[in-house]
Amino acid sequence: MYEIAASALLKEVMNNYFQDLKTRSKPLAWCTSVGPAELLRSFGFDVYFPENHGALLGATRKAMDYIPVASKIGYPSDICSYLTSDIGSHIQKSTPLTKHYGLDAQPIPDLIVYNTNQCREVQDWFSYFANQYKCPILGIVPPRHMDEVKQADIDNVSSQFKSLIPECERVSGNKFDIDQFRETLRLSKEATLLWKKTLETSIQTPAPISFFDATIHMGPIVVLRGTETAKAYYKVLSDELELNVKNKVGFLPKETSRIYWEGMPIWGRLRFLSDLFAQHHSAVVASTYCNSWIFDDFDERTPFESSALAYTKIFINRSERAKLTILKDLINDFRITGVIFHEAKTCFNNSNSRFGMPAKLKEETGVETLIIEGDLCDLRFFSEEQSTIKIETLLEQISS
Numbered sequence: 083m084y085e086i087a088a089s090a091l092l093k094e095v096m097n098n099y100f101q102d103l104k105t106r107s108k109p110l111a112w113c114t115s116v117g118p119a120e121l122l123r124s125f126g127f128d129v130y131f132p133e134n135h136g137a138l139l140g141a142t143r144k145a146m147d148y149i150p151v152a153s154k155i156g157y158p159s160d161i162c163s164y165l166t167s168d169i170g171s172h173i174q175k176s177t178p179l180t181k182h183y184g185l186d187a188q189p190i191p192d193l194i195v196y197n198t199n200q201c202r203e204v205q206d207w208f209s210y211f212a213n214q215y216k217c218p219i220l221g222i223v224p225p226r227h228m229d230e231v232k233q234a235d236i237d238n239v240s241s242q243f244k245s246l247i248p249e250c251e252r253v254s255g256n257k258f259d260i261d262q263f264r265e266t267l268r269l270s271k272e273a274t275l276l277w278k279k280t281l282e283t284s285i286q287t288p289a290p291i292s293f294f295d296a297t298i299h300m301g302p303i304v305v306l307r308g309t310e311t312a313k314a315y316y317k318v319l320s321d322e323l324e325l326n327v328k329n330k331v332g333f334l335p336k337e338t339s340r341i342y343w344e345g346m347p348i349w350g351r352l353r354f355l356s357d358l359f360a361q362h363h364s365a366v367v368a369s370t371y372c373n374s375w376i377f378d379d380f381d382e383r384t385p386f387e388s389s390a391l392a393y394t395k396i397f398i399n400r401s402e403r404a405k406l407t408i409l410k411d412l413i414n415d416f417r418i419t420g421v422i423f424h425e426a427k428t429c430f431n432n433s434n435s436r437f438g439m440p441a442k443l444k445e446e447t448g449v450e451t452l453i454i455e456g457d458l459c460d461l462r463f464f465s466e467e468q469s470t471i472k473i474e475t476l477l478e479q480i481s482s
């Protein structure tokens with residue numbers, strides 16, 4: 083059975099990250115997953131990401147216990163299930179972080195920072211916790227849904243980044259140090275390029291890492307961007323996968339189709355879906371989701387401007403037209419023969435199937451597309467039976 087040897091190191095890296103949060107040796111900032119993590123780290127903050135907790139709630143299937151708890155206080159179950167399960171978990175005073183990492187609860191923040199580049203929901207979600215913990219909260223509010231990011235947009239977001247500095251200085255007790263910011267950004271860029279290299283190994287056949295495995299191995303690029311640890315981890319992982327490519331070792335012995343996964347993972351059904359595709363020799367080799375943590379525009383010579391550009395031009399913040407172009411390029415690069423659009427019922431922000439994109443993509447590339455309904459955390463929106471029939475029908479049609 084195919085296994086990625088770096089998985090053991092991944093466990094160690096993630097465990098160490100959470101143990102550091104437990105010891106509270108540094109001030110702690112909460113940050114959105116595509117927020118200004120490098121700037122925060124440059125002040126000496128440890129950084130915690132509530133979305134990572136949301137993914138854990140989804141993967142452990144605890145989310146469904148907590149979503150109704152949040153509904154009772156006015157956060158209905160059809161809005162972001164990261165938000166509802168995370169708030170419900172807080173109210174219930176219960177979290178899988180206890181079982182997995184020995185934390186009694188989510189670590190209490192000294193500062194909360196969000197970026198609405200991904201959605202407005204994060205502002206409401208983080209504001210709930212700012213209120214609960216009586217914690218200062220800051221936000222970046224960039225222009226949204228962009229065809230392209232222009233200089234005026236970069237200037238706008240860059241000045242918003244700079245406006246965070248006085249409060250970061252006050253809460254951390256450290257003066258802003260441009261060289262420290264440059265260094266953190268440099269480390270983040272190096273890690274992000276290694277993550278890109280990791281994902282791009284699956285351009286090859288047989289592909290050495292699937293989308294499902296990549297959702298697990300992306301942990302450090304989300305929570306440890308801007309550290310030596312993340313960089314070192316992705317060096318080990320990408321080296322291993324490159325060797326597998328050289329030795330023609332892939333996660334499937336043979337591939338009869340190559341799939342692109344568009345949208346969020348269905349965290350509580352990763353194993354089920356991975357097995358389903360594997361049974362049909364179908365390699366799910368690329369995704370919008372895992373690619374979202376490639377920030378190759380970071381440039382330590384222009385730390386504010388390049389961070390503003392990188393974080394504003396992310397896929398989720400682009401127009402339908404720009405997204406279509408990006409998808410077409412990836413389909414070409416990864417030699418994709420079918421695209422699955424996951425319509426996540428509680429996240430329209432990261433579901434791109436609702437305005438005709440699957441049909442447009444098929445028309446412009448000739449590649450078959452399929453929409454499956456589900457959710458990132460709330461499995462009540464996902465039917466195994468219906469999804470299996472749809473996926474098997476697609477695979478039958480496209481397999482060579």
Ligand code: SF4
Nearest residue numbers: 162200201203429431
């Ligand atoms: S992008 Fe979607 S899943 Fe992520 S925080 Fe926003 S609404 Fe929730």
